Amino acid sequence: MIKYTDFTYFFYRLSINCLLFLLLFFLMDFERSLGYFSIFNSSTPSIISILIYLLIRKLNFSPSNILLFILGILNDVMSGVSLGFSSMFLLLIKFQAENLSLLKLNKNHEQQWFSFTFIFITTFLIVLLINVTVNLNIPDLNPLLFHVGTTLILFPIINSGLDLIFFITRMIKTNS
């Protein structure tokens, strides 16, 4: 029997979240630096939202709220956006992925894709609306559509990649 106390459980969660923080931080930096490629001239896809969704829905691991908040603040500082935008985006993705019971469709890849599309687009629209309200100006739609489009195209690729990794590890385990 593993006996957890509140204290040990706290440190167990803390260490996992610290590792996750590092992983997501480097992923966010990678996401920003994709802008150097001419194909992502106008905007880059949101890989982090795909990963957070998959962590919650596929791996049943919920990243901590504080972690997402700090990560978003750091991303805002480094990309020059008003503080709070990225944090809000990440927290909204988490909130929707965890709480929208109607969208908990996990049977196959298509259902997961539809569920992600709904969550991503609603979150993006909320953040965009706040951005328009704050700036009192409607931005060019091309980069926004490109951002949404590339993210939705990348989702099934990353999802299938993750399945492939699971399949290979399972195969190695059974063979050994």
Place this chain on the structure above:
Amino acid sequence: MVSGKPSNNRTIKEGRNFNFVLILLCLLLVFLGKLDLIAIRNIKSFLFDFWAPVTHVVNKPIKEIAVILEDVKSTSSLRQENIKLKNELRKLKSLNIQSESKELELLELRGLLNVLPKLKNEIVTGRVITAPGGIFANTVLINSGKNFGIQIGQPAISSFGLVGYVVNVGLKTSRILLLIDINSMIPIYLTSSNWPAVAQGQNGNLLEIKFLSSDAIPIEGETVETSGHGGRLPSGINVGKIIKSFSGEYYIKPSVDFQRMTYISILTNNQTINIDDKKFQGFAPLQNPKPSSIFKGIDSSGKRKIEREQD
């Protein structure tokens, strides 16, 4: 079996509430950030000074891969590019001869009219350490800051023209708001049709022309330069060229390729206006024309100057 782990239902409910509180906090931060509080600005400067080296290290390999891919792509069109460059060189040689004679003429005329000499620009050049572009902001970070005398509001240029202006300065880094950002507004004038206007970014590739007179008819392909109105930016810096959209609206295509910037220069001797000064009357482009001010496209009485071409 696990014991001591907090109750699942309780943690889910608490987590949901905390998530909601943090979302509200983010919303508050967004509006506070818009107030441009000094404390928030200082925290931001400290954080990007601190994280800049990490970002630089992470970005470096990806940037190099992107450069290699671009190089590979360009090798396929080397022959065509060579022919194009030879043609351009021929044109430039003939233009160079013409400009030399015109420069002499201009200097002579300036001497006759007793025009005030332009201040020699003092430049600080920094390396770009973050990728430009983003869906909500278009800014870049350079690796020089207060240690090189950079201040908020100073213009940033590249060899092609205006890049933007400094919006935040740290000890060793500065953030530059690019022309294409939605919050960027630059007083400009159209060099051929001679109309003043304001260029506003749209977070896209083109700039919108605002406050252009309804009488104005921009010429497609004409050069756009900074007008110097408001005293924020010096006049005569190249911004871009006028292009006409399918809908018949005019836009400005910036001369600078924001994706391929490696170095950015800051004009450090450009005197920025102190907004706290009681005499300061805002940045409106055509406000209170002074007879001593020499604004391009505007005469001493504040009216539009019409330059007729000599036959």
